[in-house]
Amino acid sequence: MENISFILNKLEDAIIVLDSEQKIVFQNSHSIDLFENNYTGQNITNLIRSPIVLETLENVYKNKKTKIIEYSSEYGQNLSPRSTNFYNVEISYEKNHLQLTNTKDNYVILMKNITPLKNIEKVRSSFIANVSHELKTPLATIMGFLETIRGPAKDDQKSMSKFLGIMDKETIRMKRLIDDLIVVSKIESDEHIHPTKKVNLLKIIDNVAESLKEYAMKKNIKIRFNHQLSEGLFVLGNEDELVQVFTNIIDNSIKYGKINSSIDIKAEEVKEQTDQSEDKKLFPQIILKISVKDESDGIHAKHLSRLTERFYRVDAARSKEIGGTGLGLTIVKHILNKHRGHLDIKSEINQGSTFTVELPIAPIS
DSSP: OHHHHHHHHHSSSEEEEEOTTSBEEEEOHHHHHHHTSOOTTSBGGGTOOOHHHHHHHHHHHHHOOOEEEEEEEOOOTTOSSOOOEEEEEEEEEESSTTOOSSSSOEEEEEEEEOHHHHHHHHHHHHHHHHHHHHHHHHHHHHHHHHHHHHTTTTTOHHHHHHHHHHHHHHHHHHHHHHHHHHHHHHHHHTTTSOOOSEEEHHHHHHHHHHHHHHHHHTTTOEEEEEOOSOTTOEEEOOHHHHHHHHHHHHHHHHHHBOTTOEEEEEEEEEEEEEEOSTTOOEEEEEEEEEEEEOOBSOOOHHHHTTTTSTTOOSSHHHHHHTTOOSOHHHHHHHHHHHTTOEEEEEEETTTEEEEEEEEEBOOOO
């Protein structure tokens, strides 16, 4: 019995065993954590009050046939505020196969937490809805102008030229959106695969800044990259993906920066204490911090935590007007996750925003 209890206590599913009178004769550790108490010896109704679970339990007691239902609960290891968890609940009749009690008949309630799957399903549904909405608008615009060109404006060269220009703009917007969606999908699929190749991050930033200077000059924005670091500093990374990180960030700063302003890029080494061992000892780790500070209108504090969400825009109309897809910072976040990095965003209204990328410096060996 002790061996069986030991095994059951190691499972990540909650297990409750009842006798023929619906009294709890065993709860594994996960079940005790879930319900925040050990109810052994008490009736199951003291532990679970959900009508659907209790009705299903009565059915199993009557027919001795296994039933599976879905159950939602706000129990959960003293979490505050409480969040709803979802479980697949399997209730089965056993003839004391587990040898946990001396009674002939036992009934087992097995609760498998499916909350992560539910969350993924929710994110997927939201993602599909957002993509549909983002594509629907330019498609509706193109279809509307096509209908106009075929009909009322078919002999009006001036209107036709104007409408074709708008259609071309909307087509480019859709292409950008689809390209970014493909990038997000690819990065998410291999986000767990961390890069092992050493790349010169300072050189990457220098090249990105140089490539965007002409674009910045259209608004008379100066890009300045200052540091007193060794050019031989490396991080473990994918060069193309890191180029994309800083292209997206600096491109955003240009798009939203004020005319006749500047973008200041700074790099510094920071030594941090990190827990990298089983015995919880702290080890120093050198982090390379790259900050990109612009002179924009700034972003209200309430938006900052959501900027890396898919399709989240502070000003949707302005973002679409300047060609934003709402996925740029999402891509940045996922690439940095893959590189064991971090993005920090600070902003002040009318003062500008600072985007800081933190990446661990590659070991010398």
